[in-house]
Amino acid sequence: MKKVFDTHIHSTQKVSVENSIAVYQKIFTWTGVEKALFLGLPQDSKGHTDHSQNLKTLFYKQYFGGYGFYGLSHDTSLTDAETEKDFLRQAQKAFSAGFDGVKILDGKPSMRRIYKRLLSDPVYDKFYSFMEECGLPITLHNADPAQFWDISKMTPYAMEHGWYCGDGLSKDELFEDVMQVMKKHPKLHLTLAHFGFTGDNIEQAQRFLGGYEYTMFDTTPNTESYFDMLGDWETWHAFFKKYSDRFKYGADTYNFEAKDEEELKVLSTRRPYFQRRFFETADKYEFGKQEFLGINLEADILDKIYMQNAEREYGEPKKIDDEYVIRTLENLQKTYRECDFIFEDLRFIQKNYNFD
Numbered sequence: 001m002k003k004v005f006d007t008h009i010h011s012t013q014k015v016s017v018e019n020s021i022a023v024y025q026k027i028f029t030w031t032g033v034e035k036a037l038f039l040g041l042p043q044d045s046k047g048h049t050d051h052s053q054n055l056k057t058l059f060y061k062q063y064f065g066g067y068g069f070y071g072l073s074h075d076t077s078l079t080d081a082e083t084e085k086d087f088l089r090q091a092q093k094a095f096s097a098g099f100d101g102v103k104i105l106d107g108k109p110s111m112r113r114i115y116k117r118l119l120s121d122p123v124y125d126k127f128y129s130f131m132e133e134c135g136l137p138i139t140l141h142n143a144d145p146a147q148f149w150d151i152s153k154m155t156p157y158a159m160e161h162g163w164y165c166g167d168g169l170s171k172d173e174l175f176e177d178v179m180q181v182m183k184k185h186p187k188l189h190l191t192l193a194h195f196g197f198t199g200d201n202i203e204q205a206q207r208f209l210g211g212y213e214y215t216m217f218d219t220t221p222n223t224e225s226y227f228d229m230l231g232d233w234e235t236w237h238a239f240f241k242k243y244s245d246r247f248k249y250g251a252d253t254y255n256f257e258a259k260d261e262e263e264l265k266v267l268s269t270r271r272p273y274f275q276r277r278f279f280e281t282a283d284k285y286e287f288g289k290q291e292f293l294g295i296n297l298e299a300d301i302l303d304k305i306y307m308q309n310a311e312r313e314y315g316e317p318k319k320i321d322d323e324y325v326i327r328t329l330e331n332l333q334k335t336y337r338e339c340d341f342i343f344e345d346l347r348f349i350q351k352n353y354n355f356d
Helices: 017-031 053-064 080-097 109-115 122-134 156-160 171-184 193-197 202-210 223-230 233-242 261-280 299-314 322-335 340-352
Strands: 004-009 033-039 067-071 101-107 137-142 189-192 216-218 284-287 290-293
Touching (some): 004 017, 017 053, 017 261, 033 299, 053 067, 053 322, 101 109, 101 171, 122 171, 137 171, 171 189, 171 193, 171 202, 193 202, 193 216, 202 216, 202 233, 261 284, 261 299
Parallel strands (some): 033 067, 101 137
Antiparallel strands (some): 284 290
16 A cells, blocks of 8 residues: 555544544554544634644644644634734734644635635734745645535435535635635745535636646545546546646544444544545445546556645645743643643643653
């Protein structure tokens, strides 16, 4: 099995940090993960905030010798001017603390409904300018699968999480919002997760990668992008070859909650194995009750997607500021003294973090 640099890992499941370590170790072994990037998500798609998320991200970064992206968060009590300063402050704090980039969930339609801001809103401008000038990477979730605009295709799980998009901006409008960001900040190191949900629109994918030097896609399944590409694989194959330096492997890996190891393996390998079969073979498989043929992508392109492109983009992991960890632990322990689950995680981190 080829080794991969998984650039899309989360820790939002209700599994303790201690148990999550064991979960990740198993997943990395099963799926060939050699290098790992953990993405902080302090706020979920309903706006609930876990202030310990970014600290956990730093802990996993250190524990696994990997990388960690700071999750940008919102304070809805702030004015526009205060929000603009706060976003910049968060970015500056993140990189002095030792994060390797920033993860933004604000392009997800359910988040738009909560925060009522476009990504091109001027309150982000100082943040983007800082990231652009410093050459610092951003991973952005923008839009959602096309089926989320069709209520007849929504699953109960997706509806429960508020992911129906039919009452807001269209998928095309969300893409154009990102293009407005890039127009203002053309040197931004911006990666769109899930192919930017452009698998059904190669013209949009071409505009995003073709017009800018540092834009990239991660390959995290949403599976419909893969199936859409198969509908015109000759064109998409040429696109992959032309922009082979602009894709990074991601699996949307979580610290999955499972009743036993067998269930964990099913949950955690489903999407990575789908990607492997899609990219590496020419065989017929089934995923989500839909048949597909693998594309048997060239080995040199696979090497770039699986490892080399992310290594080039991220370089060596940034050194973590131990003083930041100490201060943050103290503050969070005060905040969560009445929340047993998070408080125990904080105690575990304090005991097991490797302070220099």
